[in-house]
Amino acid sequence: MYNFGLHVAPFESDAVEGFRLREPANFEAARRACGFVGRSGYAGEPGVRSWGPQVFPRFIEGSGFDAAPSSLSLWADIESLMAFSYDGVHADALKHARNWNVKPTWPPLVLWWVGPHHRPDWAEAVERFEHLADNGPSARAFTFKIPFGPDGAAIEIDRARVKELAARNAETQADLLAHVRTLKV
Template sequence: MPAQAGKHLAMYNFGLHVAAYESPAVEGFRLREAANFEAAARAHGFIGRSGYAGEPGVACWGEQVFPRFIEGSGFAVAPSSLSLWADIESLMAFSYSGVHADALKHARHWNVRQNWPPLVLWWVDAGAVPQWRDGAERLELLHDRGASAAAFTFKQPYGPDGNSVNVDRGRVKDIAALNAEGQGDLLAHVVALKV
């Protein structure tokens, strides 16, 4: 299901670590973070991502805010990302193969079990840049009301036209294979890292 001309897929994810970011308990996450960002940048269909305020490099897309699920956690900040993709298949290929799949495999060691959706997807006009608050609001919307064209998941996807769609699994596999060709060095690096 390639994107319709003029639309990009926005993705926001949010979780909570089991301990402070600098903690030894979260070292496996920290060690993989740069490789994950680089794998995304090399991935087919990647358009861009927000950076983080006060950090060099990629610009931050507005003030970073968090969904209400951070309340009572004891944390002022939490692991989250905000990015733009050409289509669902490209994002899915990146998310569930290669470097990012390695991180997902070990995430239970670093992240608390959550009772909210781990991510939310929605379509934006090409050229539009989503803000952190958009992602937080849409994650809460998904949690509260379930999947809709305004806030959905890989399991219940919607197309740019607002209609329910099916993910093209064959295309996801093809894109994952394409990504693997240009990310072998990154994958070799992360599989050798401490969990």
């Protein structure tokens, strides 16, 4: 999974402080989530190693920024990613995202399947993201709304499993959710 956005102001500004304050909790919530495999870090920052040089999609051009909020992660399946994304700590951040990010004219994220020994890098992620933006969903690059399986066939997301995973995540992330709810928006 790769996502990309543009903030309304520089990362260090008060305007995006709520995002900045939530970022560590979001990374920890992902780490604790069912089905999380791993994520890329960011070159030059402590912590998780970067999966290659970070690059950005063409949508950053003309923004005045040379970097933008984006993430690249691996998940066991779509349901695990969906349970993390739309419930708990990350859902709290999504609820407030309009305060920190410009309204996008691009997809919010791109999903694609990788083989068991393949770890995507930032360049592959951006290529898939731009492919989705240019061509719409396909087995090569898709979204939660129009998902495809590893075999390339269209699939239905198992919503009952998403709810079950979200409930399991809630048990392991209750402390993080309580914390983010105290933070400035």
